Amino acid sequence: MPLLADNDAAVLRQHLQPITASVDLLLFTQAFGGSESGPIAKQVLDEIASLNDKVHVVEKNFVLDTDDRTRYGVEHAPCIVILRNGEDTRMRFLGAPMGYEFVPLVESVLLAGTGDVDLTQASIDTLARMTAPTAIKVFSTPN
Amino acid sequence: MKMAFSNPHITATAVEAQEFMDLSRRYRVTGVPKTIINDTVEILGGLPEDDFVAQAFPDLTPTA
Numbered sequence: 480m481p482l483l484a485d486n487d488a489a490v491l492r493q494h495l496q497p498i499t500a501s502v503d504l505l506l507f508t509q510a511f512g513g514s515e516s517g518p519i520a521k522q523v524l525d526e527i528a529s530l531n532d533k534v535h536v537v538e539k540n541f542v543l544d545t546d547d548r549t550r551y552g553v554e555h556a557p558c559i560v561i562l563r564n565g566e567d568t569r570m571r572f573l574g575a576p577m578g579y580e581f582v583p584l585v586e587s588v589l590l591a592g593t594g595d596v597d598l599t600q601a602s603i604d605t606l607a608r609m610t611a612p613t614a615i616k617v618f619s620t621p622n
Numbered sequence: 623m624k625m626a627f628s629n630p631h632i633t634a635t636a637v638e639a640q641e642f643m644d645l646s647r648r649y650r651v652t653g654v655p656k657t658i659i660n661d662t663v664e665i666l667g668g669l670p671e672d673d674f675v676a677q678a679f680p681d682l683t684p685t686a
Contacts, residue, residue, distance in 0.1 A: 514641060516638075516641055552633065555642060555645075568626065568627050569626040569627070569630070569632060569633040569634065570623045570626050570627060570634055571633065571634065571635040571636065572635070572636045572638075573635060573636065573637045573638060573641075573642055573645075574637065574638025574641040574642060575638065575641070576636070576638075580636055580638060583623060583636055584636075586623070587623045587627075590623065590624065590627050591627070596624050596627055596628045597624070598624050598625070598628060598671065599671055599672065601672060601675070602625070602671055602672065602675045603628065605675050605679060605682050605683055605684075606625060606628065606629045606632070606675070606679070606682070607629075608682045609629055609631045609632070609679070609682060610631065611631060612631055612633070613629075613631050613632045613633070613659065613660055613679075614632075614633050614635070614659070614660055614661070615625065615626065615632060615633070615634045615635070615657060615658070615659055615678070616634075616635050616637055616645075616649070616657065616658045617634070617635070617636050617637065617655055617656070617657045618637045618639040618645075618646060618649065618651045618654050618655060618656045618657075618658075619636065619637070619638070619639060619654045619655045620638070620639050620640050620654050621638065621640070
């Protein structure tokens with residue numbers, strides 16, 4: 480049974496239409512002994528990808544794909560890593576992106592696919608002074 | 623997420639707090655949204671963009 484109702488899928492398809500770049504959604508899951516949310520995350524990503532030809536889901540094995548885990552710094556599963564034209568966007572999602580996480584995921588896919596960042600010029604100027612690696616974690620709950 | 627996309631030094635991770643209880647305990651998450659920057663700066667709740675940038679990156683923000 481799909482997670483998205485037909486009318487929601489239609490709205491989302493329209494929303495994702497401006498995408499011009501290839502977007503890969505790398506999904507790291509652990510089949511044995513892993514979280515039950517892995518299959519849910521897969522279904523969420525599959526439904527998003529079904530709405531735009533430029534969006535693709537690439538499954539990665541959290542245990543076996545150690546090179547990719549190292550490359551993208553993946554320490555937990557399920558984890559979604561978003562690529563734009565094969566390049567890391569440094570946007571990650573831990574856990575199944577349901578509830579309040581769903582909209583940020585969709586907006587991140589759109590951002591990766593369009594490259595349109597709507598930060599203020601002041602923010603862009605401030606961030607331009609950054610020279611060190613910076614990790615931002617945002618905790619939220621599905622409801 | 624926008625900040626990570628626009629700056630190669632930033633990695634942004636959205637964490638589902640209920641599923642990753644070990645991380646929630648480590649970062650003392652008692653309410654959401656809670657933002658942690660470099661394991662040191664903590665911001666509880668949502669903020670307007672300019673306020674967020676000022677609190678998250680005080681060393682980069684010009685003082686008036």
